[in-house]
Amino acid sequence: MSETRSETLVEFDDVLTRYEPVIGLETHVELGTESKMFCGCATTFGAEPNTQTCPVCLGLPGSLPVANAAAVESTIRIGLALGCRIASWSRFARKNYFYPDIPKGFQTSQYDEPLCTAGHLDVEVDGETYRVEIERVHLEEDTGKNLHVGGATGRIHGADHSLVDFNRAGIPLVEIVTRPVAGAGAKAPEVARAYVTELREIIQALGASDVRMEQGSLRCDVNTSLAPIGSLEWGTRTETKNVNSLRSVERSVRYEMRRQAAVLDAGGRVVQETRHFHEDTGSTSSGRSKEEATDYRYFPEPDLVPLAPDAEWIEKLAAGLPELPAARRRRLQEEWGLSATELTWLVNAGALGLVEQTVAAGATPADARKWWLGELARRANDAGVELADLAVTPAQVAELTALVAEGTINDKLARQALDGVLAGEGDPRAVVEARGLAVMGESDELVAAVEAAIAGAPDVVEKVRGGKVQALGALVGAVMKTTRGQADAATVRRMLEERVR
Amino acid sequence: MSTESTPDRGATPALGRQDIAHLARLARLAVTDEELDRFAGQLGAVLDAVAQVQRADAGDVAPTTHAVPLTNVLRPDVATPSLPRDVVLAGAPAAEDDRFRVPRILGEEE
Ligand SMILES: [Zn+2]
Numbered sequence: 001m002s003e004t005r006s007e008t009l010v011e012f013d014d015v016l017t018r019y020e021p022v023i024g025l026e027t028h029v030e031l032g033t034e035s036k037m038f039c040g041c042a043t044t045f046g047a048e049p050n051t052q053t054c055p056v057c058l059g060l061p062g063s064l065p066v067a068n069a070a071a072v073e074s075t076i077r078i079g080l081a082l083g084c085r086i087a088s089w090s091r092f093a094r095k096n097y098f099y100p101d102i103p104k105g106f107q108t109s110q111y112d113e114p115l116c117t118a119g120h121l122d123v124e125v126d127g128e129t130y131r132v133e134i135e136r137v138h139l140e141e142d143t144g145k146n147l148h149v150g151g152a153t154g155r156i157h158g159a160d161h162s163l164v165d166f167n168r169a170g171i172p173l174v175e176i177v178t179r180p181v182a183g184a185g186a187k188a189p190e191v192a193r194a195y196v197t198e199l200r201e202i203i204q205a206l207g208a209s210d211v212r213m214e215q216g217s218l219r220c221d222v223n224t225s226l227a228p229i230g231s232l233e234w235g236t237r238t239e240t241k242n243v244n245s246l247r248s249v250e251r252s253v254r255y256e257m258r259r260q261a262a263v264l265d266a267g268g269r270v271v272q273e274t275r276h277f278h279e280d281t282g283s284t285s286s287g288r289s290k291e292e293a294t295d296y297r298y299f300p301e302p303d304l305v306p307l308a309p310d311a312e313w314i315e316k317l318a319a320g321l322p323e324l325p326a327a328r329r330r331r332l333q334e335e336w337g338l339s340a341t342e343l344t345w346l347v348n349a350g351a352l353g354l355v356e357q358t359v360a361a362g363a364t365p366a367d368a369r370k371w372w373l374g375e376l377a378r379r380a381n382d383a384g385v386e387l388a389d390l391a392v393t394p395a396q397v398a399e400l401t402a403l404v405a406e407g408t409i410n411d412k413l414a415r416q417a418l419d420g421v422l423a424g425e426g427d428p429r430a431v432v433e434a435r436g437l438a439v440m441g442e443s444d445e446l447v448a449a450v451e452a453a454i455a456g457a458p459d460v461v462e463k464v465r466g467g468k469v470q471a472l473g474a475l476v477g478a479v480m481k482t483t484r485g486q487a488d489a490a491t492v493r494r495m496l497e498e499r500v501r
Numbered sequence: 502m503s504t505e506s507t508p509d510r511g512a513t514p515a516l517g518r519q520d521i522a523h524l525a526r527l528a529r530l531a532v533t534d535e536e537l538d539r540f541a542g543q544l545g546a547v548l549d550a551v552a553q554v555q556r557a558d559a560g561d562v563a564p565t566t567h568a569v570p571l572t573n574v575l576r577p578d579v580a581t582p583s584l585p586r587d588v589v590l591a592g593a594p595a596a597e598d599d600r601f602r603v604p605r606i607l608g609e610e611e
């Protein structure tokens with residue numbers, strides 16, 4: 001049950017003077033297949049409740065499951081991308097328990113014969129590499145969704161009854177389990193986050209899932225324990241659920257380290273239990289105590305025959321793997337001549353792919369970076385959206401840089417052209433034309449503006465003639481102002497120089 | 502599920518009242534005190550009968566889970582029509598807001 005009193009916490013830096021954290025992550029990824037794991041029901045997110053169900057995924061008597069080939073292949077591909085050994089013999093198993101969101105009374109999962117074992121994923125935090133060992137990658141099915149009615153805010157506590165939607169029941173789910181990660185010390189929370197971030201990138205690159213944490217297609221259980229420094233034994237771990245963002249992964253480890261340290265400092269014992277993460281407060285609260293594996297009474301699924309991927313099948317899948325994120329980052333860093341820090345900025349801004357596509361559309365890497373990390377990052381930030389969700393394509397950004405490079409527009413006009421693109425007025429060249437944004441040539445209007453600026457500031461003209469060349473900037477500014485930024489600054493400067501000298 | 506060979510293969514661990522109570526809880530069955538004793542005896546007899554299989558010398562035989570030697574039976578990832586919702590919910594003991602209505606769930610958080 002939820003705890004109302006606030007927990008005693010130890011300062012984070014203080015925790016590390018006495019304890020070594022050990023973390024572990026169980027990540028569930030809903031695969032982006034067209035149909036469910038064991039039946040042909042569609043998997044469309046957000047469909048009307050209970051419109052994507054059939055006798056198989058409702059667990060009706062007499063129905064028989066048949067495994068989805070694409071889901072099996074996606075699981076093997078994820079395993080290969082994580083450097084796993086792919087089992088030559090693998091079976092499904094029934095995990096028996098009662099909960100209203102599993103219609104069959106068991107979840108079809110894998111137990112002692114998972115598809116993939118013994119992999120690893122290297123993640124980088126502050127320039128240091130941490131190896132996260134992968135224990136197993138297995139394939140199972142998702143559960144339905146409960147809606148609790150009658151209690152406050154749809155929570156189970158105090159609910160009168162629950163309503164169940166089985167659209168999600170039976171959607172293929174891949175579970176990726178790490179081995180315990182020790183030795184990260186103060187960096188443990190960030191290593192946890194970096195791991196999930198990198199895993200998400202890999203699965204995205206594989207096209208196996210849309211991995212959207214906010215929609216629940218990537219879900220994370222975070223295990224944390226503390227051991228006194230120098231101790232040979234690991235402490236009791238807690239498993240934090242409901243961790244729904246990358247930031248929450250980091251915060252949940254941080255919170256559990258501080259809470260468990262306080263329990264241990266007071267001479268108490270950490271209880272092995274499931275805890276729930278609360279996004280609003282960044283804290284965790286006690287949930288149910290954990291079942292023993294034996295309570296699930298696993299046994300091999302008699303309705304599904306074993307999977308026995310042969311070497312030829314695995315090799316074919318391995319050959320079809322795309323370039324993985326780490327290799328791609330290394331390649332782009334080299335191609336674009338970036339420092340490690342510059343690369344990190346691009347990655348953290350979510351701009352790597354966008355810059356890559358902009359360069360592919362003809363922009364220079366420097367121009368593409370300047371736009372995405374500058375003006376476009378600002379616009380995205382103002383609008384509260386991700387860079388990728390801005391209503392401008394990499395090809396349009398490349399066109400903007402081309403228009404600047406050819407002298408048709410300057411940077412200021414380019415920003416106005418971008419306004420038009422974002423407002424849905426078309427491609428940059430069309431916007432420039434429609435809005436009349438092209439820079440002024442040496443027109444009568446510009447000559448008049450230049451001459452007016454000179455006539456209006458005789459003191460500045462004196463300074464320039466007296467050798468203070470930088471004073472010319474004030475005159476350039478005046479001309480740009482009268483022409484509302486439509487003039488080309490270099491042209492204006494040249495025209496002024498001709499007339500003042 | 503262990504396949505290792507042990508000297509006391511024929512032996513069956515006796516089922517106690519506590520085992521029965523635990524299994525009943527996992528199966529969500531309400532069992533009276535009197536039934537605990539009766540089921541312990543009955544289930545013990547069932548286990549003894551099954552245990553005869555363990556007397557066979559099967560040390561180098563892999564456990565059989567499928568009678569048919571088939572592997573990799575897969576279906577292509579193609580969506581097929583689901584059941585109409587009114588048909589689905591017609592089989593539910595109770596329905597509300599196009600969903601299955603179930604009693605509230607006790608003893609667990611979200
Ligand atoms: Zn179905």
